[in-house]
Amino acid sequence: MSDWLTVTEGDAPLVIAFPHVGTDLADVEGRFRSPWLARRDADWWVDDLYAFAADLGATLVSTRISRSVIDLNRDPSGASLYPGQATTELCPTTTFDGEPLYKDSAPDEAEIARRRTRWFDPYHAALTAQIARLRTRHARVVLYDAHSIRSRVPRLFDGELPQFNIGTNGGTTCDPALAAKVQAICAASGESHVLDGRFRGGWSTRHYGAPDKGVHAIQMELAIRGYMDEPDTPTQANWPPPFDPARAAPLTETLSHILKAALAFTAEDA
Template structure:
């Protein structure tokens, strides 16, 4: 553990990654239009929502650095994960809604390289090390990349996002049995779900998911309304609401079943 990289080691064949829960703007805060805008698109409270993971013996890897500083779930080459669709870069220059993040010039290539070396590379070195450690002890492991996003972002998707958005990059990152087990629990919940819809899995899922080597990766993108109240228009006075474990409990119970299904898959 460092001041910005938190690794909790478990012995179960399961890793939960939290790439977007960070709020730390580090040494670039002064360049942003406002700290609130730079933090607005965080995956709010996701690490708290999955707090049960440690009790299951899972390993967790989390960065406290904001995705506005460096997005550790983007392709480091700069290639878009969703060609032809609106998205954000490894060092975003706009919010999800297209608003500028910087008061002046955005980070240049040298600055992006500095941020990659300072935060991106160590995050993935830690994640790779945990994958190798668990894979040495288990024939099969699951990497579960945990995310959430506001339910309505017209620049990114039409209408209201389904509650559960399962990403396997078209089935390439995990065995069909794992994707099917997760999707079945989502369907049984009675809440909206889709597999490989708008969100097919970010760079983490696509980079590490190698079923033929025993490493199965899956992304879960939650519509944030499932565990916290969303205002029509996020504003500094209303966003984000404080985390309320009672409000989040029904969704957390479903997620517990999903994570247990991931563990059951590794044993099967």
């Protein structure tokens, strides 16, 4: 679709969004203190992890733009998704660990508006269009927002994150039956999981999820240890580790079951 936004259209009633897999720092790279730090918090290899989804007929929407340039899963107004908890902004000024990203001043209102127009708005226009396209053909459509994060980020959460973190914003963004199906599959995997824990769903999940209108949105935040050899402390020498399909195989199998269950849900009587 463009040099930074890719849309792979499928006919199944499932859209998978990848807002944080990009590492392109675009025309602001020179403003960052460290390009490596600006790329470190990407959702590494998540689009590779879900590559099988195209064979299920899913529509895939992904971006090459780094979340450090603009976070496509934040409220464009700048309002916090998690009041009272540490988080990063629409145009982040720090890493997940709180390290400053910029050499000098952070982006001002005019620069944030430019980045919204350049990247945020087209990304969400693409998501909106794909959901609308599929809703003309299907009574129910699932938007699945795909993410991952390091297992331990003390600034953001205590201890080790569960392997599967399912977000439905307290049951408001999808039918509880869909959330229950996903939860049961995660439990059957033998790995740790939680529903609406620390990650309850970002802006995309909350914005598009409208069960009464046939759009069921769910976020999956994976602990990154499930599919790559995660070091205790990321450094430029060890991060990111390469994607390991063999290591990821059990996780991929569970994710395949989840997406197939989402498709089965869309075929049920509404």
